Amino acid sequence: MxxxxxxxxxxxxxxxxxxxxxxxxxxxxxxxxxxxxxxAVPGSRDELINLIAYLRQEKIPFFILGNGTNLLVSExxxxxxxxxxxxxxNVIVEGTKIIAExxxxxxxxxxxxxxxxxxxxxxxxxxxGTLGGAIVxxxxxxxxxxxxxxxxxxVLDENNNILILSNQEMKFSYRYSILQEKEWIxxxxxxxxxxxxxxxxxxxxxxLNQRRKEKQPLDYPSAGSTFKRPPGCYAGKxxxxxxxxxxxxxxxxxxxxHSGFIINTGNATFYDVLNLIEYIQKVVKEKFGxxxxxxxxxxxxx
Ligand SMILES: Cc1cc2nc3c(=O)[nH]c(=O)nc-3n(C[C@H](O)[C@H](O)[C@H](O)COP(=O)(O)OP(=O)(O)OC[C@H]3O[C@@H](n4cnc5c(N)ncnc54)[C@H](O)[C@@H]3O)c2cc1C
Numbered sequence: 001m002x003x004x005x006x007x008x009x010x011x012x013x014x015x016x017x018x019x020x021x022x023x024x025x026x027x028x029x030x031x032x033x034x035x036x037x038x039x040a041v042p043g044s045r046d047e048l049i050n051l052i053a054y055l056r057q058e059k060i061p062f063f064i065l066g067n068g069t070n071l072l073v074s075e076x077x078x079x080x081x082x083x084x085x086x087x088x089x090n091v092i093v094e095g096t097k098i099i100a101e102x103x104x105x106x107x108x109x110x111x112x113x114x115x116x117x118x119x120x121x122x123x124x125x126x127x128x129g130t131l132g133g134a135i136v137x138x139x140x141x142x143x144x145x146x147x148x149x150x151x152x153x154x155v156l157d158e159n160n161n162i163l164i165l166s167n168q169e170m171k172f173s174y175r176y177s178i179l180q181e182k183e184w185i186x187x188x189x190x191x192x193x194x195x196x197x198x199x200x201x202x203x204x205x206x207x208l209n210q211r212r213k214e215k216q217p218l219d220y221p222s223a224g225s226t227f228k229r230p231p232g233c234y235a236g237k238x239x240x241x242x243x244x245x246x247x248x249x250x251x252x253x254x255x256x257x258h259s260g261f262i263i264n265t266g267n268a269t270f271y272d273v274l275n276l277i278e279y280i281q282k283v284v285k286e287k288f289g290x291x292x293x294x295x296x297x298x299x300x301x302x
Contacts, residue, residue: 005060006038009081012050015043016087024073024300027065027084029128030264031221032273033073033300036063036082043087045101045187052185053160055081063299064185066133067105070223074300075270085132088187093118096193097151102132102186106139109191110205119196120149122204126212128224132186136179137295138172142208147172151192155184162187175228175295217255220263226277227260227292235292236260242283249276274298 009018018040024033042048055062061080065071085103092099093116100109110125123144127134135153138146150172153165163184171178179186212218227235239245239259246256251268254276255261262276281292 005058008054009038009040009051012054013040013042013047016047016051017041017043022082024068024077024082027082028068028071028073028223029221030068030072030223030268030273032075032264032268032270033071034075034077034270036078036080038081039065039084040081041084041087045088048083048085048088048185048187049156049160051081051083052156056158056160064132066103066130066136067128069128070133070137070296072223072270072273072296072298074298074302076301078300085130089130090188096195098191098193099188100131100191101188102130102135104131105129106131106134113193114198114201114205117196117198117201118193119201119204120144120193121191122201122208124149125205126209131189135170135186135189136177138175138177140175142211145172145174147177149191149193151190153189154187155179156187158183215258217257217261217263220255220265222255222261222263223296225260225295226262226280228295230290230292233290234260238284238288238290238292239280242280242287244280244283247276247279249279252276254280270300 020038021035022039023035025031042051063078063082065082065084088101088103090101091104091112096118106124106127106129110121113121123141127139127141134146150167155163157163236259244254245259247254250272251265252272253263253265255263262273284290284292
């Protein structure tokens with residue numbers, strides 16, 4: 001990357017941080033992924049907006065990174081600038097609403113809701129992503145999804161205008177939001193909750209997290225459910241019924257604990273996971289005629 005670009009980025013990111021040739025495996029829950037040319041961590045909302053305006057003006061490709069928990073990144077890594085939002089994590093409470101920046105973790109927001117005795121966000125407390133990533137993915141667990149609690153979302157559009165989108169304008173559906181079609185960046189969101197009781201909220205969070213520990217292979221790196229749920233059935237069940245539980249390619253393995261998860265048993269490569277995904281899709285299609293669609297996002301130079 002040209003010296004001048006790095007100097008300019010340093011000028012924009014006064015409070016933020018810049019890393020060159022940063023291995024993406026340090027920033028993904030799969031612990032897979034080669035270098036990003038540049039990883040930029042804006043220190044504030046203004047720095048993020050200025051950075052994006054500059055990158056767009058100079059036509060430098062960029063990728064927005066939340067907590068990297070839904071990503072499979074290639075070994076060659078990501079060209080251009082990966083913009084990590086981990087410093088944009090302010091959370092404020094106004095009555096029964098929580099207004100949170102995109103980089104705030106769901107577990108932290110859930111904890112704020114608990115402390116303020118607000119109910120409705122318990123489902124998200126064990127999802128390991130950020131608010132921004134969860135809104136893009138319409139993340140959900142045990143019934144509720146982000147669409148049930150998000151009132152409105154503030155985004156930076158492709159022309160660097162700030163827009164507020166209502167819940168309806170987000171066009172949320174199962175693991176989908178309009179943001180998957182746009183180059184828009186979530187800045188913050190308004191989460192609408194209800195008054196609740198501290199002990200009950202805590203109990204519900206603990207119960208859901210216990211279920212997660214029992215059912216999910218949390219002791220191995222993964223990106224959560226590999227595939228979306230096909231209509232009328234579960235991906236994990238189809239994979240298991242196809243005889244693929246425990247099946248592995250290189251270091252990538254169909255979890256014995258939950259067949260819906262591919263885990264990294266230690267040294268899985270990008271292609272181990274990708275080949276396993278494609279193999280599962282082929283076998284499930286042959287046996288049951290069902291097309292499994294990846295839920296995880298596959299990114300980077302192939
Ligand atoms: C152990 C485990 C359990 C999981 N359980 C669940 C579960 O129960 N339910 C569920 O739905 N998911 C689950 N996931 C998947 C994942 O945690 C969610 O999809 C989560 O919402 C992703 O958030 P993230 O911040 O990590 O996003 P990332 O993985 O960093 O990014 C995901 C996508 O969102 C984009 N993005 C991120 N932030 C922004 C932003 N501010 N503006 C615009 N685009 C943005 C990225 O560019 C990328 O395309 C699980 C994952 C793991 C590893």
